[in-house]
Amino acid sequence: MAEVCEVHKQHMDKILKVKKKLPSQEIDLEVSDFFDALGNPSRLNIVFALMEDELCTCDLSNISNLSVSAVSHQLRILKDRKIVTYRKDGKNVFYRLSDNHIKDILKIALEHIKEDH
Amino acid sequence: MAEVCEVHKQHMDKILKVKKKLPSQEIDLEVSDFFDALGNPSRLNIVFALMEDELCTCDLSNISNLSVSAVSHQLRILKDRKIVTYRKDGKNVFYRLSDNHIKDILKIALEHIKEDH
């Protein structure tokens, strides 16, 4: 914070009120990590695919036109951020969305994008 | 795509079906840009503040503990991505969330985070 601006008295009330309602830094970080996971075209593409069906790493590589390795790296991020879960079946590892909030959010985001033409 | 994995015939049906339903690359990019905007703790903090009230750059600097310049840079990104709008009032520029989808999405994201304890 190098620069300083003067906070007017009328603004001070607002500011204090807003500060009180703000989520903790911990929540802020967790939520931004969540959005960050969806904020990359390759990962989002994977997530869109998983909205439709359970898919293995190889399938996702095929669908997304990414190398198997790149997909696997991105899946690790999605796994860490609790956006996908997986089950092993022989040599395959099948991924799916971890809960319905993800779908809800994606649907609203799609609406949002389509609305501002 | 350096590595190759064999796609089994049973998987091929799935893959084609999923591919058909996938959003276009353009939509994918727009939606991931949208999430990307929310995927940074500083910007998300600004957005959380704007959920509560309309605020000017100086107020937001105060609330977020970022320099005025840093806030302004981040606001430009939020403006470009259509997440906030602004109105000028004298020397101040007041920002607000551009539509209710943003609030809806933030609420669901907060629920999502709080659920996986």
Add this chain to the structure above:
DNA sequence: TCTATATTTGAACATATGTTCAAATATTCT
């Protein structure tokens, strides 16, 4: 046990990102 296939992992590299600093604009007030 050996081979083939699916997946993961780690290092390396180029690119993207966020903040700071200094300077430029914009607006109001005297």
Add this chain to the structure above:
DNA sequence: AGAATATTTGAACATATGTTCAAATATAGA
């Protein structure tokens, strides 16, 4: 017009990110 304040802008810099490549694991079948 000149001073003061709010905001924006652009360059610079350090850090983070995404992909590739090569190598390591894991599992199934011969």
